[in-house]
């Protein structure tokens with residue numbers, strides 16, 4: 001920091017950095033945290049102030065900050081081969097693809113890109129080309145769910161079921177259709193599990209019948225709707241959806257961008273639900289955010305449908321300049337080594353159970369508590385202001401909560417810009433290495449902040 005002291009960093013930030021999901025006018029009287037370094041589950045700002053990162057950045061720093069193994073891997077790879085595209089090949093991509101194929105034996109062919117959005121775009125293009133080549137040119141529609149999130153690019157955004165994220169960016173791409181979310185706390189059918197017979201899953205079947213099975217290419221689902229509020233589906237839901245997909249000759253894409261690499265206490269979320277996807281997409285935890293990388297893993301059956309003579313036009317006609325970047329692949333390999341050697345998947349399962357206990361002990365009885373949903377180290381805490389009507393806490397309430405937490409040195413996630421008047425879910429998704437005493441601090445801090453804001457809510461509630 002030779003050039004900029006903290007004041008001029010804030011000033012230049014305000015002038016030149018356009019931040020996501022942020023109203024910049026708010027920076028006339030405040031400024032973002034400027035984070036300079038991190039270790040374990042803690043990051044430090046420009047003034048040396050520590051913050052417990054209960055959101056693992058954007059739910060991606062699974063192995064925690066400051067892992068030397070990942071840094072060493074990056075340096076080694078940069079010295080050896082800084083870049084080469086996958087129009088040819090290189091050892092780092094070959095090794096990583098092979099490793100992923102061992103984790104995902106049903107989808108052993110890996111197309112690399114740079115982000116979760118690109119991984120999903122790739123999946124959509126693959127299924128559409130697949131169906132065209134199989135003689136079903138009208139199978140183009142992609143079904144997804146309300147409140148689900150699949151990315152920021154226009155195809156992935158069209159598959160996203162979050163009206164606020166889409167507002168002003170239309171028209172959306174055609175042939176993306178949403179069905180009801182498995183949201184038991186606010187059941188869209190006003191029913192209860194199990195007597196509901198999972199109408200939310202049946203909604204896929206109804207929608208396929210309405211659209212016409214010959215027009216539906218794929219269903220895309222997250223194992224748990226993450227950014228949309230940690231919506232955990234009832235037992236049997238995902239396998240029922242997989243069944244419906246199979247019955248109607250529709251491919252199943254499972255978006256593991258958040259849920260992959262240990263987040264839910266399993267290496268991949270779909271393992272928890274006994275489901276065999278045709279395509280798995282991933283990003284965030286693949287390199288724990290140390291490098292940008294995304295991947296789309298595809299079944300033998302789909303991959304083989306792209307084989308033909310050189311001039312058949314059946315090859316996948318897409319290239320990502322940085323997809324399968326050697327440094328990102330090498331870092332991802334080092335990351336997967338850490339996850340395995342330190343048994344972080346098992347650790348996430350155990351600390352996740354402890355987190356669930358803490359939330360139940362300290363938050364459950366607060367009058368502003370709607371619902372608490374936990375799976376592994378992903379937790380959604382739904383804040384309400386009227387228990388009888390389950391009135392969601394306002395955006396102003398949730399922002400005030402975020403500020404109180406920051407003042408206590410805690411960075412938490414929250415559902416943001418999902419649905420108007422319905423962004424009332426705090427999210428905990430810390431690094432998988434988080435210690436129990438750190439989780440205790442986070443939950444105690446949350447209970448304190450919720451009480452403070454609940455007792456003196458902001459005027460715009």
Ligand SMILES: Cc1ncc(COP(=O)(O)O)c(C=O)c1O
Nearest residue numbers: 115116117149150151257258283
């Ligand atoms: C489930 C899911 N899919 C896809 C994406 C998009 O990933 P990216 O931001 O890397 O493009 C995200 C991002 O948060 C996500 O949560």
